[in-house]
Amino acid sequence: MTDKRYQIFISSTFTDLQEERRAVQDAVISMGDFPVQMESFPATDETQMAFIKPLIEQSDYYVLIIGGRYGTIDDVGLSFTHQEFRYAVEKEVPVLVMIHGKPENIASGKTEQTDAGRKKLKEFIGEAQHKRIRKDWETLGDLKLAVREALDHAKRAKPRTGWVRGDTIASFTALEELNEVRKENEKFKEALGNLAVDIPLPQIPAISDMTVLNLIPLTLKYRSGETREGSSAKIQGSWISFFPLFFSNLVVQTGDWNGEYYWHIEHEKSCVAIGSSIAGELSWADTTNLFTISRGTLDRLIAYYTEAGLMVSTTDGQRAFTEAAQRVARRHHIVDKAASFSVIEGEISVNTIPAYNPDIEKDIPF
Template sequence: MEKKYQVFISSTYEDLKSERDQIIKAVLEMGHIPVGMEMFSAADEDQWKLIARQIEASDYYVVIVAHRYGSETSEGISFTEKEYDFANEIGVPTLGFVIDEDADWPSSKVDKTQKKLKKLKSFKSKVQSKLVQFWSNKDELHGKASISLIKAMSINPQTGWIRADEALNSDVTNELTRLSTENSSLRQQIEKLEKQKIEAADEIRTTVNILDQNIRAYRVR
């Protein structure tokens, strides 16, 4: 029975489009289901419930971190970090991919303000508190993501998805047959008890009628 896993891919948006595409490609090549947030606006907090549902439905969570912290919620936390925290909170296995500090990277894709840089450093430290992979370019990221996902799926298999027709194996069929037989037996017992109840009520009514007919009149002189 072939199982397909749903993989949620998270990152800042504009600066990591190509890198995210590489991980989506890796997931598809493995025959699994990538889920990205390209269809949502990073600044639209009304989308959070939908994003949270997608993470809940995912088997693995991948986060890519480079040199931008990203758009922030009203709480002052980036959407990427909020997604990462939520995945950890609900127990979805997380895989972190952080850019190597010595890697070549366009300055236009680097945060400039001290406030952003401080938050980014803190977020990187959080991601690196678990086992992570460091990458220097998108091709290297593709390879490392593929290997990491294969290992995670082998060592820590999750629920995953299967075709409905494949779900009905012999064990499931046997269990359904057993439950159906048990259900039929219980229905017969209920019908028997209902019949006994009706018969008992009829017997009581008959007894009462007999007693009503056995009335005697007495005169006392």
């Protein structure tokens, strides 16, 4: 469950779709991914296609925007956009097709002026949407939403290599890879009976075993000038003691693509919500947004609760938690007993720093 970023190639005719290209660029960046487009190409003595081809090949997804123009035709008899599209298909880069839904409403200055140009555009649209799901758009808002939905679905349905920070891979990825080995081991056992060598897996801790979480302080500054800040603390409790707060505060977003539902975790928001709620159970102060846990701690909890059968192991569907997890959470709410975890180092406190008041200095008697 590494936090991947993807390289997205944005392709379209240029002069007529500059605002649309910027809108798609903004949508891609807002998702944490890297847009690649001609606006950022350096000056070079290479031909346009010779420079572009490696960028398309290295991209994870290819977004094609079609408006009212076919584009400038090269020596090969095709527009540059058409050539880019065909190269993406050739290299098996997933293509996401965005086509203007009402071409009759496009300003005349942004449409093909000749019958030959209109014919080329029609043929290109037919080729681009053949056996592909196309998304129609009319406004910049429509286009941005369509791109976000298409990329969300593509990342789930057609996962790609992407990019990850080097320091996020080690421990949790190793656990995931070990889990994949376990699954493959089970498949071979079913096919062959028993393997000559069993691959050992670490035993999952018992639900009542103790674990330690670090609460990290956050600082909030208000418009009034007042500042509130949390404190550092180390918390010890059983795995199950943290689950009700984990269940209630994990931030999960859902979506659907053509009737297929999926979900994903908002990691940063979840870390803050879970950390602040744990602190709140140990203090009378308002701890909202003043404490967080690390991403590694969140991943460790997710891994444990998944292995324990409280979370589902796939993002397909509308729920991150199993029926058993919902029942466990309900029972804990019914019991409503005091927190069964405690501070073993540091303290849970909220420090309030009032806004600076220059008039106070005038009252100082020296």
